[in-house]
Amino acid sequence: MTTADRPYHHGELPEALIDAGLRLSRAGGAAALTLRAVTREAGVSATAAYRHFTDHDHLRRDTARRTRRALADTMLATIAELGTDLPAAETAVQRLRGVGLGYIRFALDEPGWFDLAFSMPDDPTATPDDAPGPFELLMESLDAMVATGVLSPDRRPGAEWACWGSVHGFADLVARGPLRDQERVVVDQLGRNVVEAVIAGVVAGSLDALRGPQA
Structure with missing residues (x-):
């Protein structure tokens, strides 16, 4: 920079x-987060940045953790909107539903941050505070399903990866793939269908008494 550091x-x-x-x-995804661009945006020199971050990857990891915090907050807000003032078993299913729908909502609302959130090899649970991250919210919802008898204990091991893989795959199709130009109302319905299919697959049984309102 030719100007003095802010x-x-x-x-x-x-x-x-x-x-x-x-x-x-937020505007340009992971590719926009370069050390040169960040220091210019903050109004300081690269030398000043290196006093706090060892390299570009260090800064990118810490910033990605903030986006995962935002993702977790969206999940929690979605769970709250769905409502959990229900019997324990229904609440457990509703929480898993909120986790999945919140994940997809974040990908739609914040495609830049979604691109950054898991762009670095890092602990997927790591967030900048002690609040549960996205992966922990998923794990907690599945554990609650076991505790309330919705999910058989022998089906619990590895269930988080089936859930995450399905929902992340759909979210990626929406954010960067062939669904990115679809109307929001269409994508929202497809997302609900995916989440319901994930829930049905996890419990491998009828959810007629536990399903939320169908759109």
């Missing part, structure tokens, strides 16, 4: 760099 109080620069990375990746 002044930051002690300890504020790392947060400012992550905030800059969030702005850039």
Whole structure:
């Protein structure tokens, strides 16, 4: 940079760099988050950034963790919207439904952040705070289904990967694949269908008494 670094109080620069990375990746996805672009956005030199982040990947990992926090927040908001004031078994299924629908909603609403969220080899549970991340919310919902008798214990091992793979695959088709130009109302319905198919596949039984309202 040819201009002087923007002044930051002690300890504020790392947060400012992550905030800059969030702005850039929100608009342009993971590819937009370069060290040069982030430092320019924050108004500081690369030398200043290196005092807090060892390299570009370090900054990118920390920023990706923030997007996973946003993803988890969307999941929790979706669960709350669906409502969980139900008997325990129905609540457990409803939580899994909210996890899946929230994941797809985030991919639709925040495609840039969705692109960044899992773009780095990193612990998928890692978030910038102690709140549960997306993967932990999925694990908790499946464990609750076992505890309430909805999901057989012998079907629990590995169920998280079947769920995540199915929903992530659909979300990726929407965010970057052949469904990206579909109307939102169409994609929302397809997403609900995918999530219901995932739930039915996990429990491998009738969910007639447990299904939420059908669109």
